[in-house]
Amino acid sequence: MRTLAGVEDEDKWLAEGIAGIQHNAFFMHRALDANNLREVLKYSALMLSELRTSKLSPQKYYDLYMRAFDQLRQLEIFFKDESRHGLPVVDLYELVQHAGNILPRMYLLCTVGSVYIKSKQAPSKDVLKDLVEMCRGVQHPIRGLFLRSYLAQVSRDKLPEIGSDYEGDANTVMDAVEFVLQNFTEMNKLWVRIQHQGPGTVREKQEKERNELRDLVGKNLHVLGQIEGVDLEMYKETVLPRVLEQVVNCKDKLAQYYLMECIIQVFPDEYHLQTLETLLAACTQLMPTVDTKIVLTQLMDRLSNYAASSPDVLHEFLQVEAFAKLSNAIGKVIDTQLEMPIVGAMTLFVSLLTFTLRVHPDRLDYVDQVLGACVVKLSSVPKLEDARAMKQVVALLSAPLEKYSDIVTALTLSNYPRVMDHLDDGTNKVMAMLIIQSIMKTDSCISTADKVEVLFELIKGLIKDLDETNAEELDEEDFQEEQNSVARLIHMLDNEEPEEMLKIICVVRRHLMTGGPRRLPFTVPPLVFSAVRLVRQLESQGGDIAGEDVPATPRKIFQILNQTIEVLSSVPCPELALRLYLQCAEAASDCDLEPVAYEFFTQAFILYEEEIADSKEQVTAIHLIVGTLQRINVFGIENRDTLTHKATGYSARLLKKPDQCRAVYACSHLFWVDDPDGIKDGERVLLCLRRALRIANAAQQMASATRGSSGPVTLFVEILNKYIYFFEKGNPHITPSDIQSLIELINNEMQSDNGNTTIHSDPFFTSTLRYIRFIKQKGGLMGEKYDPIKL
Amino acid sequence: MVLVLALGDLHVPHRAADLPPKFKSMLVPGKIQHIICTGNLCIKEIHDYLKTICPDLHIVRGEFDEDARYPENKTLTIGQFKLGLCHGHQVIPWGDLDSLAMLQRQLGVDILVTGHTHQFTAYKHEGGVVINPGSATGAYSSINQDVNPSFVLMDIDGFRAVVYVYELIDGEVKVDKIEFKKPPTTNSAP
Numbered sequence: 017m018r019t020l021a022g023v024e025d026e027d028k029w030l031a032e033g034i035a036g037i038q039h040n041a042f043f044m045h046r047a048l049d050a051n052n053l054r055e056v057l058k059y060s061a062l063m064l065s066e067l068r069t070s071k072l073s074p075q076k077y078y079d080l081y082m083r084a085f086d087q088l089r090q091l092e093i094f095f096k097d098e099s100r101h102g103l104p105v106v107d108l109y110e111l112v113q114h115a116g117n118i119l120p121r122m123y124l125l126c127t128v129g130s131v132y133i134k135s136k137q138a139p140s141k142d143v144l145k146d147l148v149e150m151c152r153g154v155q156h157p158i159r160g161l162f163l164r165s166y167l168a169q170v171s172r173d174k175l176p177e178i179g180s181d182y183e184g185d186a187n188t189v190m191d192a193v194e195f196v197l198q199n200f201t202e203m204n205k206l207w208v209r210i211q212h213q214g215p216g217t218v219r220e221k222q223e224k225e226r227n228e229l230r231d232l233v234g235k236n237l238h239v240l241g242q243i244e245g246v247d248l249e250m251y252k253e254t255v256l257p258r259v260l261e262q263v264v265n266c267k268d269k270l271a272q273y274y275l276m277e278c279i280i281q282v283f284p285d286e287y288h289l290q291t292l293e294t295l296l297a298a299c300t301q302l303m304p305t306v307d308t309k310i311v312l313t314q315l316m317d318r319l320s321n322y323a324a325s326s327p328d329v330l331h332e333f334l335q336v337e338a339f340a341k342l343s344n345a346i347g348k349v350i351d352t353q354l355e356m357p358i359v360g361a362m363t364l365f366v367s368l369l370t371f372t373l374r375v376h377p378d379r380l381d382y383v384d385q386v387l388g389a390c391v392v393k394l395s396s397v398p399k400l401e402d403a404r405a406m407k408q409v410v411a412l413l414s415a416p417l418e419k420y421s422d423i424v425t426a427l428t429l430s431n432y433p434r435v436m437d438h439l440d441d442g443t444n445k446v447m448a449m450l451i452i453q454s455i456m457k458t459d460s461c462i463s464t465a466d467k468v469e470v471l472f473e474l475i476k477g478l479i480k481d482l483d484e485t486n487a488e489e490l491d492e493e494d495f496q497e498e499q500n501s502v503a504r505l506i507h508m509l510d511n512e513e514p515e516e517m518l519k520i521i522c523v524v525r526r527h528l529m530t531g532g533p534r535r536l537p538f539t540v541p542p543l544v545f546s547a548v549r550l551v552r553q554l555e556s557q558g559g560d561i562a563g564e565d566v567p568a569t570p571r572k573i574f575q576i577l578n579q580t581i582e583v584l585s586s587v588p589c590p591e592l593a594l595r596l597y598l599q600c601a602e603a604a605s606d607c608d609l610e611p612v613a614y615e616f617f618t619q620a621f622i623l624y625e626e627e628i629a630d631s632k633e634q635v636t637a638i639h640l641i642v643g644t645l646q647r648i649n650v651f652g653i654e655n656r657d658t659l660t661h662k663a664t665g666y667s668a669r670l671l672k673k674p675d676q677c678r679a680v681y682a683c684s685h686l687f688w689v690d691d692p693d694g695i696k697d698g699e700r701v702l703l704c705l706r707r708a709l710r711i712a713n714a715a716q717q718m719a720s721a722t723r724g725s726s727g728p729v730t731l732f733v734e735i736l737n738k739y740i741y742f743f744e745k746g747n748p749h750i751t752p753s754d755i756q757s758l759i760e761l762i763n764n765e766m767q768s769d770n771g772n773t774t775i776h777s778d779p780f781f782t783s784t785l786r787y788i789r790f791i792k793q794k795g796g797l798m799g800e801k802y803d804p805i806k807l
Numbered sequence: 808m809v810l811v812l813a814l815g816d817l818h819v820p821h822r823a824a825d826l827p828p829k830f831k832s833m834l835v836p837g838k839i840q841h842i843i844c845t846g847n848l849c850i851k852e853i854h855d856y857l858k859t860i861c862p863d864l865h866i867v868r869g870e871f872d873e874d875a876r877y878p879e880n881k882t883l884t885i886g887q888f889k890l891g892l893c894h895g896h897q898v899i900p901w902g903d904l905d906s907l908a909m910l911q912r913q914l915g916v917d918i919l920v921t922g923h924t925h926q927f928t929a930y931k932h933e934g935g936v937v938i939n940p941g942s943a944t945g946a947y948s949s950i951n952q953d954v955n956p957s958f959v960l961m962d963i964d965g966f967r968a969v970v971y972v973y974e975l976i977d978g979e980v981k982v983d984k985i986e987f988k989k990p991p992t993t994n995s996a997p
Contacts, residue, residue, distance in 0.1 A: 602949040643896060734913070
């Protein structure tokens with residue numbers, strides 16, 4: 017039994033051991049040179065006795081062992097050359113067994129055995145059998161391990177493999193396999209026993225040291241993998257069962273884990289596929305402390321890579337029903353290992369899903385099955401709280417999104433939403449965002465109302481408040497990002513068939529209406545524009561659609577639009593609603609639906625009158641109303657008059673005079689439309705312009721009163737430009753003298769600015785005059801019109 | 808050689824999900840010296856995205872823009888050109904070139920860049936040039952029935968401006984170019 021030792025002590029012992037080896041080696045070499053067999057044997061035995069120590073840790077023992085190993089190579093050369101020592105190898109084999117202690121005896125025997133086999137005076141298998149059994153005499157774990165390791169090393173090139181020198185009738189591959197298996201089994205037993213030495217405090221150190229020895233054991237498996245002649249049949253019938261037997265029976269966590277890994281890595285994937293059931297059965301029989309997840313994951317990773325290596329391989333997977341077997345094994349592991357935390361089970365499902373997506377991407381039923389098993393497991397815990405487990409579930413849900421570039425595919429998995437339901441609200445939203453991002457990234461188009469329904473159910477965490485209590489907690493920026501994502505998503509929903517598109521719009525609308533006032537300003541506009549686009553599509557396809565019951569009509573859609581925009585009053589956001597009403601008004605006009613367009617304008621005016629209070633907003637709003645109204649040609653005289661009257665009225669009542677002035681002259685365009693059959697009421701145009709002029713005058717006077725000097729002449733110059741505009745359009749009520757007077761007025765205003773005669777220049781006025789000069793110079797009809805005007 | 812990107816009326820996310828991928832791959836950071844934007848982005852995310860293409864971003868207010876602090880119009884000088892920027896919903900009738908010419912005279916600029924109609928135009932008149940880069944996303948417009956995504960790249964070199972218009976038609980990016988020269992006088996009339 018090895019006692020607790022300090023490192024310095026161990027170094028001392030190692031140094032002593034090395035010194036011992038070197039000392040005896042020196043004499044051994046002298047004897048070798050003299051061909052003195054007796055002396056050789058004496059000193060080699062003495063040298064090998066150093067390996068009898070029990071004081072060294074594996075690392076240090078290895079150091080000592082290597083030095084002995086080097087010397088044994090020399091010894092072997094000597095043994096081989098009968099002319100030097102005179103003894104036939106058979107006799108030599110007999111002679112070395114007289115060495116006093118078993119360990120040196122065995123090393124010598126193995127060395128001679130190597131020569132014996134090479135001489136072919138006895139079948140390789142017989143010698144090997146003899147040696148592997150005699151090694152049993154050394155039961156000390158470390159010493160035994162290294163001894164058997166030595167045996168493995170010297171025998172490696174002497175195994176009766178197919179194609180080797182040592183193959184024959186008496187020697188077969190089976191014998192080689194048998195030999196290695198036996199050595200492996202014994203080595204594993206020795207290795208496992210190491211942990212049973214010493215009290216608990218020593219155990220941790222021993223575990224580390226045990227790990228250092230593992231490759232000695234594992235090497236045997238490598239050899240088994242390399243032996244020529246070990247085919248699938250032999251692997252299946254003999255090699256694997258024997259190895260697994262040892263693995264399971266040794267009941268040692270370290271050994272089981274390491275050896276399973278070894279098996280998976282050493283033997284070909286093809287073999288694993290064909291022995292899948294056996295392999296998996298062993299996995300379920302491992303000690304509960306073994307991290308089976310990692311073993312199974314490694315196996316699945318290797319099989320995934322194998323599947324990817326060539327397309328022909330795939331039918332093998334189907335033939336052996338790989339998916340079913342793996343699925344069952346994982347299920348079994350999860351069910352039997354009751355102490356496995358939920359994160360472990362989730363990790364396994366992620367691995368299985370990864371495998372499935374790589375090997376059977378076309379089998380959506382398999383994918384759904386994995387998700388289904390996950391749902392069952394998640395349902396068995398009251399509430400998922402472990403953050404790491406949550407992360408695994410997100411990974412599970414993300415995998416199909418990444419694999420299938422067509423998101424719609426993921427949407428058809430029936431268990432997908434069920435898995436999502438088990439996420440907590442925060443993670444649910446994260447997942448919903450991932451889904452949306454996937455759709456955006458792949459430029460997917462969702463084209464049926466059914467799929468849209470499923471999609472919006474999946475992302476319901478973003479659409480509405482799932483839990484009333486934490487509705488307030490969200491960071492403002494994050495919230496906006498979420499809602500903008502939902503908004504963008506709406507543009508990815510499209511179908512060329514108007515019927516289906518309308519269905520989609522209705523589905524979306526139903527979901528969005530549950531969003532509450534915080535969400536509506538983000539989500540309603542894209543819905544509205546989606547619907548307006550549909551209206552335009554219907555219009556362009558012609559109003560005469562053959563067929564009686566056509567649910568998708570512009571009128572119907574406008575009804576929906578009206579109701580939708582109305583909901584914004586609950587937020588409230590009147591400015592946005594006003595803009596949307598105006599968009600609909602213009603769309604309705606394009607469809608020749610006068611009452612509908614009129615209704616939208618009415619709604620817009622109501623908002624203007626009652627809800628929009630900020631003066632800057634009012635200016636923009638009135639310009640939008642006037643701009644829209646100017647373009648619309650569906651109204652009959654009465655309706656048009658009502659609306660223009662309102663628009664002009666409100667324009668004149670804006671808060672600030674300059675704003676009034678500008679809005680009023682903008683209204684002048686309401687009475688002059690450049691289309692062939694557009695309105696051209698020159699008189700009312702002039703009325704507007706004169707009204708604007710009066711307001712500009714008033715503004716100028718106010719400026720004098722308050723500041724003592726005139727304000728800028730900008731407004732007058734703007735009005736002048738409008739006079740010029742309509743003059744050029746041929747408004748008969750605007751005469752050259754009107755323009756001339758206005759020019760003079762502006763000149764006067766500029767002079768009175770400083771009270772002296774220097775003319776202040778206004779660049780806008782200057783460029784306007786320049787324009788007039790340009791037209792006059794150009795001549796022609798237009799130039800002639802300007803003749804009366806003198807600058 | 809100074810490259811100026813002119814674009815606008817993206818209407819994200821109200822009317823469009825994003826810029827067309829073909830445009831996005833063309834708009835590489837570091838190649839452009841200035842961006843002038845006619846407005847209606849509409850959200851901060853797009854503003855930030857544009858800033859990654861070029862930090863010198865000039866933008867004016869469109870009627871759907873989320874940020875109400877953008878100015879109604881803006882002027883700046885690049886090379887020998889004075890540029891004016893205004894969304895255009897303020898100029899009635901919308902898209903009317905004579906009325907836009909008036910605004911141009913008022914701002915006193917050689918090139919007026921304006922939007923709102925979602926229709927690319929480059930119009931030369933007595934007072935200068937009016938350029939409308941259209942809608943970079945091809946967003947729905949009540950004014951224009953047939954909208955293709957488009958934007959403008961101006962190469963300004965002293966008194967010369969070459970205007971490249973990029974339009975996405977049936978999935979292909981088509982490029983056209985127009986050249987303007989400004990006579991080296993104090994009067995801004997090219």
